[in-house]
Amino acid sequence: MIEPKGETEQNLGLMRQIDEQFLETPFFGVRQMTWHLRNDGHLVNEKRISRLMRLMGLMPIYQKPNTSRPARGHKTYPYLLRGLRVERPNQVWCSDITYLPMRRGFQYLVAIMDWHTRKVLSWRISNTLEADFCVEALNEAIHKFGPPEIMNTDQGSQFTSFAWTDRLRRSAVRISMDGKGRFLDNIFIERLWRTLGSGPIDLSGRA
Structure with a gap:
């Protein structure tokens, strides 16, 4: 993550924590992220977290419509990545x-x-x-x-x-x-x- 100029050390620390949490829960919006940080002991409000997430370009991920439907008669395959450790390129x-x-x-x-x-x-x-x-x-x-x-x-x-x-x-x-x-x-x-x-x-x- 690129650290923007002009942010306090406290905000940069929050941004790193937000980024790490967003990778785990990319469906978190401002409200959920604020609750998460408060539960972690940070005295933050939604306005502040909204500004930081906007600065980082973080928007909750929702499934896109219509591009993930298999066509009738097409074979589907099982998910192979559950529990798999991905440790190298081209794996x-x-x-x-x-x-x-x-x-x-x-x-x-x-x-x-x-x-x-x-x-x-x-x-x-x-x-x-x-x-x-x-x-x-x-x-x-x-x-x-x-x-x-x-x-x-x-x-x-x-x-x-x-x-x-x-x-x-x-x-x-x-x-x-x-x-x-x-x-x-x-x-x-x-x-x-x-x-x-x-x-x-x-x-x-x-x-």
Whole structure:
């Protein structure tokens, strides 16, 4: 976390604690975060925590609509990361799709991230939700970094499509999918979308 200039040591300490807690509970809004800090012995009010969270670009994460539904007839896979210690690059990758609101309609952004380093390995933008742009991003990441051991995604139709799963199987990648409705299983890439929503971000670097 970059420490903004002009903040007191006390506020910087609060911001570090907020950041650590937000990784564990990214659904915490200002009220819940204030309660958490008060229970930890900090004499803070919602106005102060609201300002600090806004300064840090922290917004509660809520599941995005319509991009995580499997298509009828598509195979889904079990979640493989529960209890797994991710200790090295290329052990686990994750991928997700988010909306980019435009003046007329939406564009869709897919990103592929290394779970250990939290580095964005590749990304693509599309004006449709066909699987092709996801597979293009996957091909680029594998070409640059070699295949991971495990790829984790939600159960969206792009990630249950034959084009996506066949590319992974041909590269001997184990396929992992979040449980239905469990968007927090893919927490690090959900955090990327939160960061993206708070302002400009370099997708070639760490989220």
